[in-house]
Amino acid sequence: MKPIETSRLRLRRWQDADRAPFAAMCADAEVMEFFPHVLSRAESDALVDRIEAHWDARGYGNYALEERSTGAFVGMTGLFDVFPEAPFAPSVEIGWRLARPFWRMGYAREAAEAVLAAAFAEHDFPEIVSFTAKLNTRSAGLMQRLGMTRNPADDFDHPGIAEGHPLRPHVLYRLKREAFEGR
Template sequence: MIESARLILRPWLDSDLDALAAINADPAVHQWLGGPISREMTQASIERQCGYQEAHGHCFWAATLRDGGTLVGMIGIQPVRFEERFTPAVDIGWRLGSEWQGRGLASEGAKAALDHGLNVLRLPNIVSFTAVGNRASRAVMERIGMVHDPDGDFDHPALAADHPLRRHALYRVK
């Protein structure tokens, strides 16, 4: 577990599925993810994260409030799953329910995950990326000390060539 002032990042539990599926079904959440994420896709995502945790010692963990344990989303670090000029690398990322956005929780949790990756796991190449128009996520990247690497910007291979979110901005640790 990783703890910050307001959050606990922890391994996934079977009981997390309903809450994460609700977050993933929210149009305000998936507007930057390329489309809605079904319950089945959410289950597969949790299983994939559990596999990363077992294989690498890190994943996008369940992000819960320290006070009460409410699941607010997922925050963590995972291997980049595609080949690009900047890979192999570990991606730091977050996804919060819309009611939890704008409260500084993404920055707080991402900073804790980044510190864990750098100082505990000693990962050599941590990056973050998002659609170029996603100003909120880019601001989080900057708040946690990452810098934009315009030479690393890329077209995300999981999105169709004509998809409006295909172009992604790459950020690196300073």
């Protein structure tokens, strides 16, 4: 997938200059509220390395988001192969993570809609999934606004989170190609 521009955002591959603001975002407890823990700089850098390796191997991945008017790093949105232990694997997930100064501006939806359009145009995905901790109603709300649907029978306990942890129960949303193209 090639870089994407929306009215306010540039979605592009990662640059070294993205690492420091990405690490700051991943160290922010509010941003990481629905993840098991905040990330250290080393963990954040390793995640960027995995994202770039995924791009190289698969031809799609998580984009770095840049505000077009200022050049500011906004966060990330994109596609990633679902972890193999997921009950719905193999599949492709859309996800997002934005720095707090860019919350409630519609950027996550703007970027996700652009990624979905490019994904279905450039790849033969029958569907794209998204999932989050059951407690994360903001992300689930965005999934719904994107036209994704949930079947409670698909909800699952995330195998990478300890039993009894409040973030272990997850919801799964799906967007079928036909539903997206029919919008």
